[in-house]
Amino acid sequence: MTNKLMIVVSKGTLDMAYPPLILGQIAASLGMEVGLFFTFWGLDVIRKDKVDKLKVSPVGNPSMGMPNILGIIPGMTDLATWMMKKKAAQIGMKPIREMIKECKELGVKFYACSNTMEMMGLKREDLLDEVDDVVGATAFLNMASEDSIVMFI
Amino acid sequence: MTNKLMIVVSKGTLDMAYPPLILGQIAASLGMEVGLFFTFWGLDVIRKDKVDKLKVSPVGNPSMGMPNILGIIPGMTDLATWMMKKKAAQIGMKPIREMIKECKELGVKFYACSNTMEMMGLKREDLLDEVDDVVGATAFLNMASEDSIVMFI
Amino acid sequence: MTNKLMIVVSKGTLDMAYPPLILGQIAASLGMEVGLFFTFWGLDVIRKDKVDKLKVSPVGNPSMGMPNILGIIPGMTDLATWMMKKKAAQIGMKPIREMIKECKELGVKFYACSNTMEMMGLKREDLLDEVDDVVGATAFLNMASEDSIVMFI
Numbered sequence: 293m294t295n296k297l298m299i300v301v302s303k304g305t306l307d308m309a310y311p312p313l314i315l316g317q318i319a320a321s322l323g324m325e326v327g328l329f330f331t332f333w334g335l336d337v338i339r340k341d342k343v344d345k346l347k348v349s350p351v352g353n354p355s356m357g358m359p360n361i362l363g364i365i366p367g368m369t370d371l372a373t374w375m376m377k378k379k380a381a382q383i384g385m386k387p388i389r390e391m392i393k394e395c396k397e398l399g400v401k402f403y404a405c406s407n408t409m410e411m412m413g414l415k416r417e418d419l420l421d422e423v424d425d426v427v428g429a430t431a432f433l434n435m436a437s438e439d440s441i442v443m444f445i
Numbered sequence: 446m447t448n449k450l451m452i453v454v455s456k457g458t459l460d461m462a463y464p465p466l467i468l469g470q471i472a473a474s475l476g477m478e479v480g481l482f483f484t485f486w487g488l489d490v491i492r493k494d495k496v497d498k499l500k501v502s503p504v505g506n507p508s509m510g511m512p513n514i515l516g517i518i519p520g521m522t523d524l525a526t527w528m529m530k531k532k533a534a535q536i537g538m539k540p541i542r543e544m545i546k547e548c549k550e551l552g553v554k555f556y557a558c559s560n561t562m563e564m565m566g567l568k569r570e571d572l573l574d575e576v577d578d579v580v581g582a583t584a585f586l587n588m589a590s591e592d593s594i595v596m597f598i
Numbered sequence: 599m600t601n602k603l604m605i606v607v608s609k610g611t612l613d614m615a616y617p618p619l620i621l622g623q624i625a626a627s628l629g630m631e632v633g634l635f636f637t638f639w640g641l642d643v644i645r646k647d648k649v650d651k652l653k654v655s656p657v658g659n660p661s662m663g664m665p666n667i668l669g670i671i672p673g674m675t676d677l678a679t680w681m682m683k684k685k686a687a688q689i690g691m692k693p694i695r696e697m698i699k700e701c702k703e704l705g706v707k708f709y710a711c712s713n714t715m716e717m718m719g720l721k722r723e724d725l726l727d728e729v730d731d732v733v734g735a736t737a738f739l740n741m742a743s744e745d746s747i748v749m750f751i
Contacts, residue, residue, distance in 0.1 A: 294589060294590065294591045294593075297586070299597075300617070300749070302614075302617060302751075303661075304660070304661035305659075305660055305661065307485060307486070308455075310485070311453070311455060311484070311485065311597070314560070314582055315582055315586070318581075318582050318583050318586060319586055321583075322583065322586060322587070324586070331617070332613060332616070332617065333613070333659070333661035336661050346660070347660035348660070349505075349658045349659065349660050349666070351504055351505060351517075351657055351658040351666045352502045352504040352505025352506065352655075352657060352658025353458075353486070353502065353658065354457070354458055354499070354500035354501070354502050354522060355456075355457035355458065355486035355489050359519060359522075360502070360504045360516065360517040360521075360522065361517050361518065361519055363517075363666065364517055364657075364666040364667050364669075364670055365667065366665060366667055368666075369660060369665075369666065379564050379565070380564060382564070383560065383563045383564050385560075385564075407620070407689065407691075410689045411685050411686060411688070411689050411691075412685070428624075429620055429621055429624045430624050430627075430628065433603070433621070433624060433625055433628060433630070433747075434628070436600060436747050437600065438591075438600045438744075438745040439591040440600075440747070441586075441589050441593070441595045442595070442747045442748070442749060443453070443595060443596070443597040443749070444597060444605075444617070444749040444750060444751050445455075445597050447742060447743065447744045447746075450739070452750075460638060460639070461608075463638070464606070464608060464637070464638065464750070467713070467735055468735055468739070471734075471735045471736050471739060472739055474736075475736065475739060475740070477739070502658075504657055504658060504670075505655045505657040505658025505659065506611075506639070506655065507610070507611055507652070507653035507654070507655050507675060508609075508610035508611065508639035508642050512672060512675075513655070513657045513669065513670040513674075513675065514670050514671065514672055516670075517670055532717050532718070533717060535717070536713065536716045536717050538713075538717075591744075592744040594739075594742055594746070594748045595748070596606070596748060596749070596750040597750060598608075598750050
């Protein structure tokens with residue numbers, strides 16, 4: 293097994309917020325060093341005003357099985373999101389904000405992309421307290437050592 | 446060259462089902478050890494009831510060049526899917542189900558994510574016979590060794 | 599730090615065109631060897647007729663905060679794209695075509711996927727001059743050595 297997991301989190305949807313946190317949590321439990329780098333839409337996952345409102349889109353996602361003509365109806369995104377949260381809760385998965393806390397307790401490091409923050413006009417105080425640092429992509433690449441597993445989600 | 450390719454397959458669309466299978470097939474042909482871990486929407490690719498019905502969405506995908514106002518019209522997703530399958534067939538690409546069989550014959554391992562299966566209420570018999578095992582993300586991370594190429598698709 | 603970064607670029611939207619080019623540019627500045635392999639929709643990023651017209655979709659992307667019922671209105675994709683380009687320019691980010699040139703000057707290698715080109719009926723002259731070679735996935739996998747960081751975007 294390798295000893296480091298570095299994940300670039302670039303998506304801000306609920307369905308794509310789970311994988312980096314699940315993988316991060318498990319990897320940290322296994323004793324791996326874990327760093328999550330939130331960039332572009334991924335910043336939503338660590339924004340105070342958005343973390344509890346992440347959504348899954350039924351539009352443009354054939355896997356959800358909802359015709360696009362229905363998916364665009366106001367309320368359908370909320371419905372799909374509510375259903376996913378319910379199913380996740382049924383198997384014991386915690387809300388995103390709690391998963392972030394648990395990851396943090398296990399030693400997972402949270403990094404916010406400085407460039408994207410500037411682009412979106414965000415300040416440090418807009419982000420969750422769990423965020424360890426605001427860094428550039430240079431820092432992220434420097435953290436990835438030869439034996440790291442690196443993923444772009 | 447490294448000797449192991451591990452891919453997390455998280456998308457259930459036709460266009461994103463091709464890359465892991467193409468890469469898996471080629472890597473196995475080159476003598477690499479290959480493991481595909483199907484999770485979230487990616488499970489669709491190895492579900493008996495869905496593998497032949499994967500679709501590509503013209504909505505929310507500017508690369509397809511179809512205005513969203515047209516893309517939402519019923520039948521447009523099927524049309525886009527039909528076109529992609531036709532183009533793929535023209536260059537000798539096999540349907541997904543056959544690509545899976547060929548990967549399997551080359552030694553590619555197929556793993557289904559136990560958590561997602563529970564969340565979606567799926568059983569082992571809902572999945573293709575080619576699936577080697579139902580495992581957790583822990584097992585997947587343990588399989589990735591230092592010299593693995595790991596991708597999240 | 600590892601010495602090689604290999605990225606599969608599979609998306610053709612403006613928002614997902616930035617990450618591989620930003621990461622590639624930074625990695626090359628740090629002295630890393632960088633190879634970008636453009637496949638599926640990712641080919642749009644290096645197509646002469648598309649590179650300046652990449653778009654970001656407000657539909658099916660809850661992070662943009664625009665209801666799908668509005669997002670499908672003709673012109674909304676162009677509006678979202680214009681806004682993203684404006685914000686990017688405000689923090690000094692260059693247009694995609696210029697980022698490609700700068701990457702190239704830093705030694706980043708650009709590869710186009712031969713299979714996808716055949717599927718889409720594209721010829722070498724349809725691609726930017728900056729493209730180094732048209733290769734198959736086999737070549738890409740062979741280029742990834744043990745100490746490479748590999749990402750699929």
